[in-house]
Amino acid sequence: MRPVIGITLNYTTTDTLGVNEGIGAKTQDWQLIASDYIRAVERAGGAPVILPITDSVDTIWELVKGLDGIVFTGGADIDPALYGEEPIFGLGTIDTLRDGFEFELLNRVIRETSIPVLGICRGFQLINIAFGGTLYQDMKTQRPEGMNHSLGIFPKYYPAHILKVKEGSWMHGIFDGEIGTNSLHHQAVKDLGKGLIPTLHAKDGLVEGFELEGERFLAAVQWHPEMMIQTDAKYLRFFEGFIEICKKS
Template identity: 40%
Template sequence: MQPVIGITPDYDSAAGRYQLHQDYAAAISAVGGYPVMLFGQGEIPLFLDGIVLSGGGDIDPLLFHEEPLRESGEISPRRDQFELSLCQAAIQKNIPLLGICRGMQVINIALGGTIYQDIGVQTKSTLKHRQQAPRDYATHSIMIEENTLLSHLWGKEKAAVNSFHHQGVALLGEGLRYSAKSQDGLIEAIEHTEKPFIFGVQWHPEAMKTGEQGRIFAAFVQAAAEFHAIRR
């Protein structure tokens, strides 16, 4: 049986509309998962074997105990509340989690960490983290830590990724470690040191569509299949 993977969509408050790029579902389907879209209502469905927290807009700074800077972008309170509660419940139940871009930041906040509201203002970075290039094109490098999930998946110390963000992980949440950083020191990937599979990346692997990026989804869906076997 295919592992069932729930994917959180973005939510347009003004239009009252959920939306999700097809690349997320395609990436999950390509490695044997069965993707379904999750809506911000009720508890985690019992049939879920894994959860992808997708990319999107900014997270409300009040949720990590900061006042909003003027550089902060549009927020979606409905999405924030749903994803944080979903993430915390999934962590308690050991449901595999994959956070992409904003999703990585949600995982970090759910575990008590913080994020930079705007890396251009709050760090000394001069790198371009919001690229003006096709979504599938890599525009900056990351340095991969040894003995991490990412190093095991890719077998290398350096790689190039795409980048579409102005926020980033600052103080790591409880139980998390970084598994990659960009050359300006910004955290680009995180993983949990104790839980079976909690992994986040700051880039968009679903958009790059390479075999290397596909191994991230394959490892996640494999973890979801193992979770399904345990809970049967």
């Protein structure tokens, strides 16, 4: 039986999505996810299940407790109030509804279950905040000496720069010593959360992957391996490795 993997959703109040595509009406809000996440989980051997943003986490909690794994996905910027900061110039769109829901969901998953957790992009940042870390709200403003990491000029699958992988880490078993990565973010981890071990670094020193110390499985990356599985099998191994962990949980 395939392990059941929950996948979180984006939220938007932009009604043009439905109006322009002929699938909705004006003033509708939407929850949606890129198919890349679903394909990655399915092709790695999992059964993907969408986790909607509801009025209360309690509404879906029985479903969540029955999951074999959960993926916190990418999306909009995270409210800096969640890590004790005021907004600065360069901060992007904030989805406070998604922020509040996912922050509570993640914290309950960590406190009340042993479900393996995988974070991608925004999910990477959300997990860092949940463990007491902080973010660069906008790297161009706050880290101008670093590399350009907002490289949407390339195709989604293109390895725009190289990451070094920490020897002995779970990710080292997947990627060996280094891995090419796409790069689609303007926010990033500034101070790493308590108990999180950095396992991927860009050449400018930026942390782009971490794992949780101890027995509980939690790993996250700043980039998007799910976008790269169709061009190189080693990116699918990232999800296959996660699914293997979920089978044992």
